[in-house]
Amino acid sequence: MIASEFAVGVAALALPSHQRARYREQWNADLRDADEVGLTKGQIVRGATSFAFGSLTRALLRTELRASFSWVQLVVIAALMLMYVYVVFPGDGLLGGQKTVLRDHLDVFSELMNTPFVQLSPVLIVFLSCNRYARELGRRFISSTRTRVRIESYVLAKLIIGCATVFTVFFTWVLLAFAVAFALWPVLGNPSIDPHGYHLTPVTAVTDSFSRVTFSQLLSHGDWTYGLLYAAWVGFSASVYAALGLVLLTWIPMRPLAMAVPFLVFFGETVAAQIFGLPYAALDRSMFPFGMQQQSILVGVAPTAVLALVVGGMWLLTFRRLVTAESLA
Amino acid sequence: MDELQRLTGATVDVLKVLFGGTPPLWGLRVIKDSGRPAGTVYPALERLEEAGWVKSWWETDAERSGPRRRYYELTADGVNAAQRAIAKFEARTPSAARRPAGAQS
Numbered sequence: 463m464i465a466s467e468f469a470v471g472v473a474a475l476a477l478p479s480h481q482r483a484r485y486r487e488q489w490n491a492d493l494r495d496a497d498e499v500g501l502t503k504g505q506i507v508r509g510a511t512s513f514a515f516g517s518l519t520r521a522l523l524r525t526e527l528r529a530s531f532s533w534v535q536l537v538v539i540a541a542l543m544l545m546y547v548y549v550v551f552p553g554d555g556l557l558g559g560q561k562t563v564l565r566d567h568l569d570v571f572s573e574l575m576n577t578p579f580v581q582l583s584p585v586l587i588v589f590l591s592c593n594r595y596a597r598e599l600g601r602r603f604i605s606s607t608r609t610r611v612r613i614e615s616y617v618l619a620k621l622i623i624g625c626a627t628v629f630t631v632f633f634t635w636v637l638l639a640f641a642v643a644f645a646l647w648p649v650l651g652n653p654s655i656d657p658h659g660y661h662l663t664p665v666t667a668v669t670d671s672f673s674r675v676t677f678s679q680l681l682s683h684g685d686w687t688y689g690l691l692y693a694a695w696v697g698f699s700a701s702v703y704a705a706l707g708l709v710l711l712t713w714i715p716m717r718p719l720a721m722a723v724p725f726l727v728f729f730g731e732t733v734a735a736q737i738f739g740l741p742y743a744a745l746d747r748s749m750f751p752f753g754m755q756q757q758s759i760l761v762g763v764a765p766t767a768v769l770a771l772v773v774g775g776m777w778l779l780t781f782r783r784l785v786t787a788e789s790l791a
Numbered sequence: 792m793d794e795l796q797r798l799t800g801a802t803v804d805v806l807k808v809l810f811g812g813t814p815p816l817w818g819l820r821v822i823k824d825s826g827r828p829a830g831t832v833y834p835a836l837e838r839l840e841e842a843g844w845v846k847s848w849w850e851t852d853a854e855r856s857g858p859r860r861r862y863y864e865l866t867a868d869g870v871n872a873a874q875r876a877i878a879k880f881e882a883r884t885p886s887a888a889r890r891p892a893g894a895q896s
Contacts, residue, residue: 490858492819492829499823508831509822516834 570644589703591624633697640689844869
């Protein structure tokens with residue numbers, strides 16, 4: 463099956479069940495015959511996707527977005543953003559300029575990212591993305607909503623809002639750390655940075671940073687290229703764990719267990735990778751590669767990409783069988 | 792047959808193609824001839840079909856294997872309604888703002 467056929471097949475899953483077979487066949491015929499009328503397959507795929515996901519009304523997404531946040535969640539997000547204060551400020555941190563000697567801004571960025579929080583990030587991801595869905599399942603809220611809103615639309619809205627929320631939070635979190643390290647640090651006079659302590663000059667430290675950690679290869683294309691792409695990668699990875707939590711909540715009756723699984727997968731796979739002597743295959747290093755020898759970007763993304771494929775497959779199966787989910791009955 | 796809740800330029804372009812083209816027209820031909828993106832034409836056809844202005848059916852060409860094309864045609868009532876809708880739309884829209892069907896977006 464070629465990619466465009468797969469894409470319209472996925473788009474069809476977002477349609478009401480009685481329309482799926484019809485549009486899947488119609489779009490596949492359109493893909494086959496697109497050349498005949500001078501249209502591209504991309505135009506057909508975009509049209510199918512737009513039509514299918516347009517069946518999710520904007521109003522439903524707005525409602526979900528408004529209802530998905532609580533003050534507790536906002537406080538947790540604020541705490542995450544302020545975590546750098548713990549690392550940066552004097553007494554315990556880098557601004558003191560006494561305890562740590564760093565080569566350059568990438569080292570500052572690594573210090574900001576290498577916190578104990580990294581290991582617990584799936585817990586926060588699930589908290590931000592799955593909490594409301596879990597509560598609604600518990601109250602059988604969805605059963606009563608189902609009469610007014612198509613269940614596929616409702617669950618898809620949960621998935622979109624959950625993934626978008628954690629993507630935004632983690633993207634911002636990483637980009638904030640990057641801005642502190644690469645933009646604020648020079649303004650502060652580069653405290654704690656002394657490349658000579660590593661037998662480097664400021665110039666050679668820059669070239670050295672290109673081969674220091676996975677993804678830092680991107681620094682050769684510019685600081686912000688690295689910052690933006692790495693932040694987007696962390697955001698995407700966080701979305702994968704959110705999607706995993708949401709799909710498991712749909713099928714596992716024990717909601718605390720379902721919400722714990724993303725963390726167990728993250729932690730368990732990381733431990734297993736270490737035991738087998740494959741640290742670069744660990745999920746935590748795929749997301750936060752600091753402190754490990756540089757791998758190619760392909761190797762770096764592989765563990766999370768495999769997980770993303772598995773979670774994507776789980777969601778495809780879920781949309782095919784959503785009406786049979788007992789949690790939504 | 793139901794009235795359309797809203798009549799957009801894209802819907803009118805689709806109606807013009809269905810009205811002026813040689814039936815039966817398959818969906819891809821409507822996209823091409825209307826000059827509208829597929830993401831606009833598919834929903835417009837769906838709305839028109841739901842409202843009873845348009846009917847659709849699968850092709851029965853035995854020589855072509857694989858997925859079947861979906862053909863569209865105005866219903867008898869849809870022909871009259873389309874004429875009225877196009878005239879009404881063009882009357883209320885300044886000529887400069889109208890785009891001929893087939894104009895690329």
